[in-house]
Amino acid sequence: MGSIEKENKEMRRSLHLLTSKVERNEAILRSFFEMEIRLLSCSSLDELLDLILIEFRAYFRLTAVNLILLDPESAARTLLDDYTPPEPGHSLRFVNNQRLLKSLFPTPKLRIGELSAPLKSIAFPSTPSVLSSALLPLVRHNCLIGSLHLGSNDPTRYSEHFDYDYIGHLASVISVCIENCINQQNLKRLSIIDMLTKVNNRRAFDQEIIKELSRASRHKTALSCLFIDLDFFKLVNDNFGHQIGDKVLQAVGTLLKKNLRKTDFIARYGGEEFAILLPNCDSEKAMEIGNQLRQKILHMVIHDNECKPFRISASIGVTSCTAESFAFDDLDAQAHTLLKAADEAVYQAKDKGRNRIEYRSLPDMKPELFHSLSTSLNDR
Structure with a gap:
């Protein structure tokens, strides 16, 4: 083999190695570019x-x-x-x-x-x-x-x-x-978070209840709702100050998070009122859960500014719905109905002496009744 032929062979080999290296580098850069797009997305x-x-x-x-x-x-x-x-x-x-x-x-x-x-x-x-x-x-x-x-x-x-x-x-x-x-x-x-209690706020709850009702309807499962209203909470603020009142709300929020499933949804719905959604949970189980929470709140010890202990109780309203509970396909109407029933159950618990749990079943809803229901709730 002549020197020119050897030189050409060596050049072809070098060119092949160079081409392979370029292709390999391009493949590496392409893979990194693709991963960069995924990272940014x-x-x-x-x-x-x-x-x-x-x-x-x-x-x-x-x-x-x-x-x-x-x-x-x-x-x-x-x-x-x-x-x-x-x-x-x-x-x-x-x-x-x-x-x-x-x-x-x-x-x-x-x-x-x-x-x-x-x-x-x-x-x-x-x-x-x-x-x-x-x-x-x-x-x-x-x-x-x-x-x-x-x-x-x-x-x-x-x-x-x-x-x-x-x-x-x-x-x-x-x-x-x-x-x-x-x-x-x-x-x-x-x-979507209440900064004081670190649970969800009312805005988040209003969004979540629509999602959970839709999910319950698709899967034909029960959905329960609990309203928890702390008894005589105004007296806590009046007697101990708002800082202690905030401390009570924080303690209740922490207690609820620790004692419920990750799939349950907890929100501070009003000043001293918490609302809870219990997916795939029927009325009997919801009452059991609600009563357990009531007892845990009752046995929770809070300390005032002078480190003196005191306790607080809660009135709880419970309601549940299933796919058969509603006569029409309107998630907003279903949400209003569920919340109204739970709210009425809370008032029933308070009327009966507080520190108790009451269940309120859903009324038979008709489409023509929805407008008056929505108006009464929004005017509250």
């Missing part, structure tokens, strides 16, 4: 975390993906009450200050390659098989807000001898997405 923090902690691992063929988030005021944790991070443990951690993050990033720059044993124990505490990694600092407004760790059992996967600009860009996108999800969800939460 996430509307909630738990959806975003699932994408990062679960799908990243399969999509990029990684051994481990871990995330540390700075959350000094529990703004993120508050949004993740029902979220379970993927196994193994430590895939998601929250920190209240930057001390741990600063140990990973003395300067907020991407860290690539094999980690020292101390750093690996921080970045991948449950995955010692990681042999190379990319640690991504998450920065917003010049503040280090977190750290994303991509780990591989391939020692050549991440090397300090190569540039990883696309990973650095991905870190910026993730930082923006985390901040946006937290801010948007907290704004939404502020609009």
Whole structure:
């Protein structure tokens, strides 16, 4: 084989390697672009975390993906009450200050390659098989807000001898997405949460009852409603002051959240009145639940400004509906009917001496009666 032929063969080989490298890089960039679009489309923090902690691992063929988030005021944790991070443990951690993050990033720059044993124990505490990694600092407004760790059992996967600009860009996108999800969800939460008791507010309840009635109608299941009105609450404010009154409301809100299912919906409906929706719950079970709550409220001990204990009681009204309870398909009318019956049951409980529970069945509703019902409720 002549020298020219050898040279041509070597050139073709080099060209083939170069072409393969370009195609591989294009594929990598395309995959990162596709993932960037998915990140930006996430509307909630738990959806975003699932994408990062679960799908990243399969999509990029990684051994481990871990995330540390700075959350000094529990703004993120508050949004993740029902979220379970993927196994193994430590895939998601929250920190209240930057001390741990600063140990990973003395300067907020991407860290690539094999980690020292101390750093690996921080970045991948449950995955010692990681042999190379990319640690991504998450920065917003010049503040280090977190750290994303991509780990591989391939020692050549991440090397300090190569540039990883696309990973650095991905870190910026993730930082923006985390901040946006937290801010948007907290704004939404502020609009539907009663800030004193930390349960839902009346606006949220009015929206939820329509959803639950629709769901109950579709699945042919029962829906029960409880109204809880604290007895002689005005006397608490008059005798102990509004701060103690607020303390009572907070304690009741906490008690209700602790003693009901996650599928139940609790709201502060008025000043000292709470409303509860119990999906897939018939009248008998609703009465049982209501009486348990009444007893727990009665045995709850509150302390006044001088640390003297006192108790408070509640009157509870209960009503239930099934798919057969209504003669017409109007969710607003059904909601008004349900609320009116529960409200009347509360007044019945108070008329009979308070600290008791009463059940009020739904009237037979006719379409022509709805207008007068709605008018009377809205005028209250």
